[in-house]
Structure formats: structure tokens, C-alpha cells
Amino acid sequence: xxxxxxxxxxxxxxxxxxxxxxxxxxxxxxxxxxxxxxxxxxxxxxxxxxxxxxxxxxxxxxxxxxxxxxxxxxxxxxxxxxxxxxxxxxxxxxxxxxxxxxxxxxxxxxxxxxxxxxxxxxxxxxxxxxxxxxxxxxxxxxxxxxxxxxxxxxxxxxxxxxxxxxxxxxxxxxxxxxxxxxxxxxxxxxxxxxxxxxxxxxxxxxxxxxxxxxxxxxxxxxxxxxxxxxxxxxxxxxxxxxxxxxxx
Amino acid sequence: xxxxxxxxxxxxxxxxxxxxxxxxxxxxxxxxxxxxxxxxxxxxxxxxxxxxxxxxxxxxxxxxxxxxxxxxxxxxxxxxxxxxxxxxxxxxxxxxxxxxxxxxxxxxxxxxxxxxxxxxxxxxxxxxxxxxxxxxxxxxxxxxxxxxxxxxxxxxxxxxxxxxxxxxxxxxxxxxxxxxxxxxxxxxxxxxxxxxxxxxxxxxxxxxxxxxxxxxxxxxxxxxxxxxxxxxxxxxxxxxxxxxxxxxxxxxxxxxxxxxxxxxxxxxxxxxxxxxxxxxxxxxxxxxxxxxxxxxxxxxxxxxxxxxxxxxxxxxxxxxxxxxxxxxxxxxxxxxxxxxxxxxxxxxxxxxxxxxxxxxxxxxxxxxxxxxxxxxxxxxxxxxxxxxxxxxxxxxxxxxxxxxxxxxxxxxxxxxxxxxxxxxxxxxxxxxxxxxxxxxxxxxxxxxxxxxxxxxxxxxxxxxxxxxxxxxxxxxxxxxxxxxxxxxxxxxxxxxxxxxxxxxxxxxxxxxxxxxxxxxxxxxxxxxxxxxxxxxxxxxxxxxxxxxxxxxxxxxxxxx
Numbered sequence: 091x092x093x094x095x096x097x098x099x100x101x102x103x104x105x106x107x108x109x110x111x112x113x114x115x116x117x118x119x120x121x122x123x124x125x126x127x128x129x130x131x132x133x134x135x136x137x138x139x140x141x142x143x144x145x146x147x148x149x150x151x152x153x154x155x156x157x158x159x160x161x162x163x164x165x166x167x168x169x170x171x172x173x174x175x176x177x178x179x180x181x182x183x184x185x186x187x188x189x190x191x192x193x194x195x196x197x198x199x200x201x202x203x204x205x206x207x208x209x210x211x212x213x214x215x216x217x218x219x220x221x222x223x224x225x226x227x228x229x230x231x232x233x234x235x236x237x238x239x240x241x242x243x244x245x246x247x248x249x250x251x252x253x254x255x256x257x258x259x260x261x262x263x264x265x266x267x268x269x270x271x272x273x274x275x276x277x278x279x280x281x282x283x284x285x286x287x288x289x290x291x292x293x294x295x296x297x298x299x300x301x302x303x304x305x306x307x308x309x310x311x312x313x314x315x316x317x318x319x320x321x322x323x324x325x326x327x328x329x330x331x332x333x334x335x336x337x338x
Numbered sequence: 339x340x341x342x343x344x345x346x347x348x349x350x351x352x353x354x355x356x357x358x359x360x361x362x363x364x365x366x367x368x369x370x371x372x373x374x375x376x377x378x379x380x381x382x383x384x385x386x387x388x389x390x391x392x393x394x395x396x397x398x399x400x401x402x403x404x405x406x407x408x409x410x411x412x413x414x415x416x417x418x419x420x421x422x423x424x425x426x427x428x429x430x431x432x433x434x435x436x437x438x439x440x441x442x443x444x445x446x447x448x449x450x451x452x453x454x455x456x457x458x459x460x461x462x463x464x465x466x467x468x469x470x471x472x473x474x475x476x477x478x479x480x481x482x483x484x485x486x487x488x489x490x491x492x493x494x495x496x497x498x499x500x501x502x503x504x505x506x507x508x509x510x511x512x513x514x515x516x517x518x519x520x521x522x523x524x525x526x527x528x529x530x531x532x533x534x535x536x537x538x539x540x541x542x543x544x545x546x547x548x549x550x551x552x553x554x555x556x557x558x559x560x561x562x563x564x565x566x567x568x569x570x571x572x573x574x575x576x577x578x579x580x581x582x583x584x585x586x587x588x589x590x591x592x593x594x595x596x597x598x599x600x601x602x603x604x605x606x607x608x609x610x611x612x613x614x615x616x617x618x619x620x621x622x623x624x625x626x627x628x629x630x631x632x633x634x635x636x637x638x639x640x641x642x643x644x645x646x647x648x649x650x651x652x653x654x655x656x657x658x659x660x661x662x663x664x665x666x667x668x669x670x671x672x673x674x675x676x677x678x679x680x681x682x683x684x685x686x687x688x689x690x691x692x693x694x695x696x697x698x699x700x701x702x703x704x705x706x707x708x709x710x711x712x713x714x715x716x717x718x719x720x721x722x723x724x725x726x727x728x729x730x731x732x733x734x735x736x737x738x739x740x741x742x743x744x745x746x747x748x749x750x751x752x753x754x755x756x757x758x759x760x761x762x763x764x765x766x767x768x769x770x771x772x773x774x775x776x777x778x779x780x781x782x783x784x785x786x787x788x789x790x791x792x793x794x795x796x797x798x799x800x801x802x803x804x805x806x807x808x809x810x811x812x813x814x815x816x817x818x819x820x821x822x823x824x825x826x827x828x829x830x831x832x833x834x835x836x837x838x839x840x841x842x843x844x845x846x847x848x849x850x851x852x853x854x855x856x857x858x859x860x861x862x863x864x865x866x867x868x869x870x871x872x873x874x875x876x877x878x879x880x881x882x883x884x885x886x887x888x889x890x891x892x893x894x895x896x897x898x
Contacts, residue, residue, distance in 0.1 A: 162633075202784070203813070207787075207788060212824065215883055
């Protein structure tokens with residue numbers, strides 16, 4: 091067998107992963123184990139995840155050769171994720187991860203967005219297996235074309251494979267249509283369910299919603315009292331750091 | 339799609355039910371001919387026709403670079419008969435590794451010269467050779483050839499820098515990505531101008547410096563074309579083209595005759611787990627400023643010269659003069675007495691500290707002159723005292739002695755004052771405070787997904803392309819990628835009569851309005867076989883839903 095150390099190092103490097111992030115706190119000297127040993131640590135934001143609030147790794151140890159480089163909040167840093175899954179800050183980087191802001195919580199230049207499309211917006215309305223039903227224009231020649239100027243001339247309804255209505259006013263405004271007030275859907279079924287409408291997922295109208303999400307970390311303000319971004323005089327430490335998610 | 343002249347016989351035949359299919363296989367000696375010559379049309383030497391040896395051609399046209407890291411190759415596999423009864427013998431060297439081959443398809447009713455090439459490539463490996471046995475006379479050879487993309491699968495590329503120059507006349511503030519792709523193909527893949535059919539794409543990069551580093555050639559081209567909604571591919575002649583990968587592009591063929599040409603259309607069963615969310619990451623071309631809070635940059639003890647009227651010094655924010663800072667200001671820790679200090683920021687690296695000490699200097703000069711004059715007076719009085727003592731003028735000597743003593747006391751006091759003024763009064767301590775900053779590459783990213791997903795329902799795929807540098811492009815490309823992910827399980831196999839026009843990445847539309855995006859084209863050509871091709875497709879449009887939309891009158895402002 092060749093040099094064991096060389097092989098081991100190569101294997102470690104193969105599992106080593108470099109991750110970029112941004113410091114979400116100033117480095118601090120704190121206890122890192124039950125024996126009371128202390129080391130320099132820092133909190134690091136590692137990038138946006140939709141369903142994770144802040145996505146911050148807390149109390150990441152700073153490698154000694156990186157200690158002088160990592161000195162403040164809001165600095166882009168390089169983390170190493172070892173084979174054992176341990177993170178440590180090993181240096182600085184010139185890449186700033188998206189979704190972070192540090193100027194008092196004001197998002198001047200958004201860098202991360204979440205966009206949700208329905209099938210109509212993607213022109214893929216046919217993907218789900220639905221029965222589309224187009225209302226008759228008029229029941230008879232004497233029937234008015236529209237009962238209300240805000241109504242469409244022809245209502246479009248859709249039912250899923252189980253017969254649940256997923257598109258149409260009955261699906262989205264069920265309080266106007268008590269159960270039993272409508273004829274049974276084609277192919278049978280239990281009627282309508284607002285949960286099946288799923289935020290307009292199946293609507294024939296293209297719907298695209300966009301929000302930006304950023305993590306802000308900044309020293310709390312001095313006041314006014316009661317402001318969520320202000321410190322609690324006499325209770326908290328002086329100007330503790332605030333970490334919060336800003337969705338706009 | 340391939341270029342067939344509309345209105346031509348060949349195009350008409352491709353859309354008809356009556357076929358007399360023919361094919362031709364030509365080979366060239368790689369020691370004499372380069373595939374470049376075939377691609378750019380400069381080859382005058384005709385190929386060697388081995389068609390009469392070929393009993394079957396299995397053709398497989400795959401979509402190269404569906405995802406940027408999975409280049410799949412177009413290939414043909416020839417089954418050859420060694421002795422087709424004409425007294426000819428096929429040497430293995432004619433179909434062995436490196437030999438250039440071209441497949442042409444046409445119809446018996448069309449001149450051979452007008453048949454179209456459907457594949458140009460190179461044989462790889464050693465051909466299989468079955469000499470047959472007395473019991474089994476199915477002797478023959480098999481050889482496989484791959485398209486031109488096979489040559490560049492492992493070729494690594496590091497380009498030069500493609501730079502913008504805002505200060506030039508006229509200013510260069512963007513570079514078209516098609517220009518970069520063409521440059522890569524020309525300089526790093528050895529393709530000539532006539533082999534590269536990639537022009538300006540109308541999509542530009544706005545980064546000051548653009549470079550592809552240690553990337554496979556085809557992947558480098560893909561990264562350049564991905565923001566344009568295209569991907570690189572070698573066509574049937576071996577020319578490099580940019581193929582439009584838009585799922586909703588115009589169909590290359592529309593079947594309107596009750597699908598007689600369509601033999602079979604089957605939804606393929608599959609267990610493809612479709613991704614319902616994509617993350618696309620780009621990089622803004624405007625660097626982000628990482629601004630640190632106000633902090634001490636330099637701590638400066640100052641000692642002014644004894645008789646300096648002012649103190650001026652350039653102060654840098656770091657020892658190596660490279661630290662940038664803004665909003666710098668001066669803080670005085672210990673002020674030099676009778677002096678005023680001012681700070682002026684010169685640039686982002688340094689500023690100038692000016693301390694006006696003329697009052698202090700004047701005070702020192704006055705004290706110094708006073709001390710000096712006292713010393714001179716002491717010297718003179720001592721001299722006079724000595725003279726008077728020699729003349730034994732006792733009264734005068736006593737007076738002079740008193741004066742001398744007074745002068746010495748004054749001198750000592752002024753000396754002390756001078757020393758104090760020089761050592762203590764001229765010292766100060768100042769600090770320069772400011773906000774250090776640096777410019778970094780800012781990542782921009784968008785997570786695009788279908789509405790109504792619960793966290794545990796998200797199946798996500800991540801893409802990255804640093805040429806995408808603004809929000810609008812990011813959103814648009816992410817939408818296209820999401821569409822593409824969602825249709826990946828809508829696999830259909832369609833068998834139709836062989837159509838020379840169709841190739842992978844084309845869209846075809848059936849008579850009922852359904853549209854299909856072709857992923858793979860497979861066909862088997864032989865003298866007596868069925869002239870059909872099998873298309874593996876994604877369904878991208880449903881004709882029935884179009885009919886519902888067409889029948890609906892949804893406007894509330896209908897003309898009555």
C-alpha cells in the first residue's frame with residue numbers, strides 16, 4: 091500500500107467541501123465545551139433556503155490562520171465542511187452569497203427571490219389530469235348573457251380525477267355555494283374543496299407571485315422602546331445583534 | 339430541423355405516404371481528408387461509396403447537452419456484408435477507428451446528388467467481424483461511428499479574457515455571448531469560420547472580464563448559450579450550431595392528414611421523479627460593496643518638530659496601503675497644545691493629517707531667544723565681573739554678582755520652560771476612524787417553483803450561470819428551466835414514417851393539436867426494412883385544452 095498519510099489526505103480532500111457564506115455576527119470568544127474551554131467563533135449565513143428561516147450556522151470555529159481576516163459582521167467568508175460534517179471558517183472570499191443584507195435591515199438591492207407559478211403561467215395547464223368544463227353561453231335565448239358585469243361570459247370549471255372541483259368560483263369562494271347547492275361534478279365525486287384550489291395552481295389565469303427574502307443581521311437600535319429592532323434597556327445587553335428575515 | 343427546400347421533391351416525399359427510401363454511405367481516408375473539410379464544404383474529393391456492403395444502418399440521434407453536463411452522442415451502427423456477391427472484399431481498415439463516414443438519405447426518385455446528409459462522423463474502435471460458419475452464413479462486420487461532438491468530450495478549455503472597455507472610443511460595454519461561443523469554437527476547438535454557424539445571439543454579458551477556465555469544450559459552449567435559450571450541437575454535416583431549446587417554438591412539422599404518417603403514439607411508462615422547483619444562480623455585473631461599521635483604522639502618536647510651524651503627513655489605512663475606507667474622520671485622543679488638527683481624505687486608500695503648530699513654535703522661539711539672551715547676558719556679566727574683580731572694584735563686583743545670579747536663575751527657568759515645551763507640549767495622539775469596504779462578486783438567485791407546494795413536497799434542481807447578471811434574465815431563464823423539468827415525465831414514443839426534416843430538439847404537432855419536443859431519433863435503414871423512425875419525445879402541448887380555450891368567451895367586454 092502506498093503512503094497511508096497521502097491516501098488518507100486525498101480521501102479527506104475528496105470529501106472536503108468548501109462553502110461560501112457571510113458572517114452574521116462579530117467574532118466572539120466563548121465557551122465551546124463543558125470543560126469551559128474557549129475559542130473564537132462566529133455565526134455564518136450560508137445562503138437562502140425557502141423554507142428555512144435564517145439558514146445560519148451558529149458558533150462556527152474560526153481557524154487560527156483566519157482569525158485576523160475574519161473580524162466583523164457582514165464579511166464574505168469561506169467555510170470548510172469536513173468529512174465528518176464539521177464546519178470551520180478558514181478564510182475570506184470575494185463571493186457574496188445571495189439573500190443577505192446588513193445595512194440596518196434595509197434591502198436596497200434584492201439578491202434572492204422566490205417566484206411561484208401556476209400551471210397556466212408556465213403554459214402547462216394540461217399537465218394535471220383534469221376535466222375542464224365550459225359553461226354554456228346562454229341556457230336559452232331569453233337568459234341574460236351575464237348576471238353581473240364582473241362575471242365572465244362563460245365560467246370555466248375543472249375537476250380532478252376524483253371529482254373534486256379545483257377551478258371555478260365554487261372552489262375558491264365556497265361560502266357562496268353551500269354543499270348540495272350545485273349539481274354533481276362530471277364523473278361523480280364529492281363536490282368541491284377549497285384546499286384543492288391550492289392557491290390558484292390550476293386556474294386558467296396565469297398567476298405569478300414574486301417575493302424577495304433576505305436575512306438581515308445588525309446591531310439593535312437604541313430605541314424607541316417597544317420597537318422590535320430596539321434593545322431592551324436594563325434587560326438585554328447593550329445593543330445585541332438582531333437576526334431576522336425580511337420578506338417583501 | 340434540417341434544411342430542406344420547401345416545395346422541393348424531397349420535402350414533398352417526406353410528407354407523403356409513397357416512399358422509395360434509399361441511403362448512401364460514404365467514407366474518407368483520415369490520412370487524406372479532415373472532417374473540417376467536409377463540414378466547411380471545401381472538400382473536392384468524393385467519398386468512397388460502400389453502400390453496397392451495408393445491410394443495415396441503425397441511427398441514433400441524441401440531444402446533446404440537455405443539462406450541461408451530460409453530452410450524449412449521435413451515432414450510427416453499420417452492419418456490413420463482407421462479400422456482397424460482387425467479388426469485392428471489405429477490409430476492416432475501411433471502417434476502423436478514425437475513418438470519416440457520412441450517411442445520406444433520399445429517395446429513388448431523386449438524384450443521388452440531391453439526397454441530404456443526415457450524419458457525419460468518425461468510426462471508433464475495431465469493427466466487429468463475424469466470418470460465419472458452415473452452419474451459419476450470416477457473416478458480416480459491424481462498426482459504430484459517432485458524431486463530431488465525440489472529439490470534444492474531454493477537451494479542456496481555458497480561454498483568454500473577454501474584456502469590456504468603457505473608456506474606449508466608442509465604449510465597449512457588452513459582449514454578445516454568441517461572439518464568445520464562436521471564439522471558443524474557433525480558437526480552442528479548431529473549427530473554421532465556415533464550420534461555426536453561431537452568430538450573435540442578442541444576449542450579452544456585462545461583466546468587465548469574462549473567461550472560461552478549465553471547462554470541457556462543449557460545456558463551455560453550453561454555458562455561453564444557456565442564457566440565450568440555446569445549446570451547442572453538431573449538425574448532420576459536422577457544423578457547430580446553436581439549437582433553440584424553447585419548448586414552445588414553432589413546430590418543424592405539422593401533421594394534418596389524420597396522422598396517416600404516424601404509425602404509433604405511446605405514452606411511455608416511467609418512474610421519472612419530476613422536479614417541481616428550480617434554483618438558478620447568476621452573478622450581478624455590478625459588484626457589491628461590503629461596508630464595515632465605523633471603526634479605528636490608524637492610531638497615530640504625533641511629535642511635532644521643535645520649531646515646526648505645521649505638521650503634515652499622508653496617512654494610509656493599512657501598512658500595505660491597500661485597505662479602502664470611506665467616511666473617514668479624525669478623533670483626537672490627546673491634543674497638541676496650542677495646535678489645531680485637520681483631516682482630509684485624498685482617496686480611498688489614504689488621507690492627509692495637517693496640524694497647525696505655529697503658535698507653539700512661536701512660543702518655543704520666544705522661550706529659546708529669552709534663554710539664549712540670558713546665557714549671553716550671563717557670559718557678559720561673568721566677563722565684566724572678572725574684569726572688575728581684577729581691578730578690585732568691590733562694590734561693582736557685588737552688583738555684578740547679584741545680576742549674574744539673577745540672570746542664571748532666569749536662564750535656568752527658561753531652560754526648563756524650553757525643555758518642557760519641546761518634550762511634552764509638542765506631543766499628541768490622534769486616531770483616524772472610518773468604514774473599511776471592499777467590492778465582491780454578488781450572487782443573485784431565484785427559486786422558481788409551482789404554487790402551493792408544501793416544504794416536504796419540494797423537489798429541486800439547481801443551475802448556475804454567471805453570465806446571467808440581471809433580475810429579468812434570471813426570472814425568464816428560471817421559468818424556462820422549470821417548464822423543462824416539469825415535462826420530463828411526459829415521455830412519448832412516436833413511430834412515424836421516416837422524415838428527413840426531423841432531428842432532435844425539433845417540435846412536431848399532430849393533427850389534434852398535441853405538440854411533442856423530440857429528444858431522441860432512432861431509425862433503422864435497410865434495403866427491405868420498414869422506413870420508420872422512432873421519436874422519443876416530451877409532450878409539451880395538449881390540443882384538447884386548446885379547444886377548450888378556443889371555445890371559451892371569457893371577455894367581459896364582448897361585442898354584442
